[in-house]
Amino acid sequence: MAYTVGEMARRLGVPASTIRYYDKEGLLPFVGRSSGGIRVFTEKDFEWLRIIECLKKTGMSLKDIREYIELAMQGDETIARRLALFRKQRTVLETRMAELQQTMDTLDYKCWFYETAAAHGSTEGISDLPDEALPEALRPVRERLRAAAEAETEEV
Template sequence: MLYTVGEMAKVMHIPASTLRYYDQEGLLPFVERSSGGIRMFSEKDYEWLKVIECLKSSGLSIKEIRAFIDMAARGDESIHERLELFQSRRAAVKKQMEDLQATLDLLEFKCWYYEQAVKDGTEANVKAMTADQLPEPYKTTKEKMSMNKGI
């Protein structure tokens, strides 16, 4: 089955202008055009677009994604380079996830902290708690935040 830009955009849940931009930037050299010049996307193109979106979400620039597409066009001679690229992106995403988890942990603690303070009508009771008195998930968080009392 073939899809127009608009149809593929709906399938991908992205604006059609994004697909047009990708094409202008050289990210869609594999997409065929109808006799009238209309881009026609296949199921295989969909898979490529998913990889492009993955790389974009992982933090690669359009220029870096274009380099990946150029690598893929070179075939087997670039498989080691492509493996290294994906390993690098995987490591970067894992690091981002760890950083986001730390951010979420702090936000969770602060929500609990201020919910307690609102319930008590003061921060004094929460500030006075030792790490041992805190609910389990927040024990290490307060220790890490000991310098941020009252923030």
């Protein structure tokens, strides 16, 4: 079955302009065209586009995505290079996930802080509560936040 840009965009859940942009950036060399020059997508193209979307979500650059597509189109002799690209991006994503987890931990701590303050009617003294007053999971977060604040104070 053949699909238009609009149909493929709906299937992917992206604007049609995104697919046109990918084409302009050289990410869709596999897509055929009708005799009138209109892009014609197949089911296989949909799988390629899903991979492109996945790689973009990992933060992979368009340059690296283009390199991956070019390597894949060259065949099996590029398997090791493609694997290296994916391993590199996996490391990048793991780092981002760890950073996001720290951000989530900080938000969890701040929610606890303000929930506790709301229950006491003030923020006064909440920072000075003993560790035992905090949920166990938040204790290392508060320690990390305090250490970061002390490090900033020392730098100034």
